[in-house]
Amino acid sequence: MFKIMIVEDDIKIRTLLTDILRKYSYEVVEVADFLQVEKIFEQEAPQLVLLDLNLPYYDGFYYCRVFRRKTTVPIIVISARDEESSQVLSMELGADDYIVKPLNIQVLLAKIMAILRRNYGEYAGKPEPDNEPLPIHLDDRNFSISCKGAVEELSKNEYKLLKKLMDKKDTIVTREELLEELWDDVHFVVDNTLTVNVTRVKSKLANLGFQNVIKVKRGVGYIFDSAMAGGTRQ
Structure with a gap:
């Protein structure tokens, strides 16, 4: 049974969501004390969070940051x-x-x-064997990338984007694939948002000494060049 945490200050909406989710056999944690959101989150360790933006004391943007510093738990903003x-x-x-x-x-x-299916079920990503390990190390515990002691922090989406490209290294990954990997409903995503995320990842790779690792295939997508990543750092 999956546990879903509801962070919503409208009692009617919160009650409605709770009743419906329990009907579908989900375990529900309702947050009623908005001074204890972080404590409840840590104690309950939900598998998914439904998060309102307009909340007492701190808004939903704040909690997005807080949750992402602690875990990769899926968040749906309502x-x-x-x-x-x-x-x-x-x-x-x-x-x-x-x-x-x-x-x-x-x-x-x-x-x-x-x-839930994508993160915990049949579609959850499984590591594939890699005969030629790259010198770049991705850490899913704290969303970071490192090489020889140098570390760069990543946002959740930057981590997911880079992992997707590295998992399919030397293969073109289309913009559509990346958008679907990062966001469930691409209709809400402006095209420039993906470009911004790619630019940030390229900059962080460059800070570690890896230039031109992610190459743009105009009109198609991106490719992670393992030869550039496996070479001697500049």
């Missing part, structure tokens, strides 16, 4: 804010999806099931 800037910022801070109120319950349930 908010009445329908402006593009809030959606993009939520995903930049590590949210996996964004749903605008009023809620379509069937859509929400479908997204929850898809995210």
Whole structure:
């Protein structure tokens, strides 16, 4: 049974979500004390978080940052804010999806099931054998990339993007594949958002001494060049 934590200050919405999720056999943790959100999160260790943006004391953007510093748990933002800037910022801070109120319950349930299946179920990523290990090390415990003692921190999306490219090294990964890997509903994502994330990852690789590791295939996508990554650091 998956445990879902609801961080929503509207009692009617929170109660509705709780009743529906329990009907579908999910274990639910309701947050009612918004001074204890972080403590409850750490104690309960949910497999997914439903997070409102407009909350007492601290907003949902703050909690996106807090949760991402601690874990890779999936986060679905549920908010009445329908402006593009809030959606993009939520995903930049590590949210996996964004749903605008009023809620379509069937859509929400479908997204929850898809995210849980991808992160914990049949579609969860499994490491493949690598006959030629790269000198670059990705750490999924704290979202970082390192080489020979030098470390660069990554956002959740930067980590997922780089892992996808490294897992398929020397193979073109389309922009569509990357968008689907990073965000469940690409309709909420402006095309430039992916470009910004790639640019940040390339910059962090460069800080470790790896230039031109990620190459752009115009009109198609990106490729992780293992020859450039496996060479001597500049």
